[in-house]
Amino acid sequence: AQSVTQPDARVTVSEGASLQLRCKYSYSGTPYLFWYVQYPRQGLQLLLKYYSGDPVVQGVNGFEAEFIKSNSSFHLRKASVHWSDSAVYFCAVRFPNTNKVVFGTGTRLQVLP
């Protein structure tokens, strides 16, 4: 079945530390991949997306993600987090045979000052 997994429900890091949020999907082909961020009481905002080409994609606010086909993964990274990065991060996948976007369960990031 087509699915998206974010194994870490919560991640806590100190300000200035590096960050990796994990995302894996279940699909034999190459889907369209997204990372969204949700701040409290707001909708989702797109951080970055991958359709094809360079497997490392750059997003807003210093975020990047790497598509690794052999691992069916699309982990989000940031070299140095800021307290304002505290939010919930959702990995999302659009499988080519469907028009719907499937979300992972989200990872709540807390950045300690």
Add this chain to the structure above:
Amino acid sequence: GPKVLQIPSHQIIDMGQMVTLNCDPVSNHLYFYWYKQILGQQMEFLVNFYNGKVMEKSKLFKDQFSVERPDGSYFTLKIQPTALEDSAVYFCASSSTGNTGQLYFGEGSKLTVL
């Protein structure tokens, strides 16, 4: 950037009543979606809509749910009658293309069913 507007931002109703959630999608977008989020957790797909028709719906899209976009106006989600388990935040999204376009989300409509 492009904006999706949702009205109302919060609605409280009694169980069994009808509710309509309104969404004003990004201009010129053709694909519309509703998602349900409970307690800030997973975004659950409900339905997507294109060219006046429901394209796909999930098991969460119960018979009491309906969507429409009459004459290019608001894209609406109607629940009739409501149940306690319908309490959630409902997010509308739109995209310009079907299978590659990113989704643009509204800020959500919080529904509380008493």
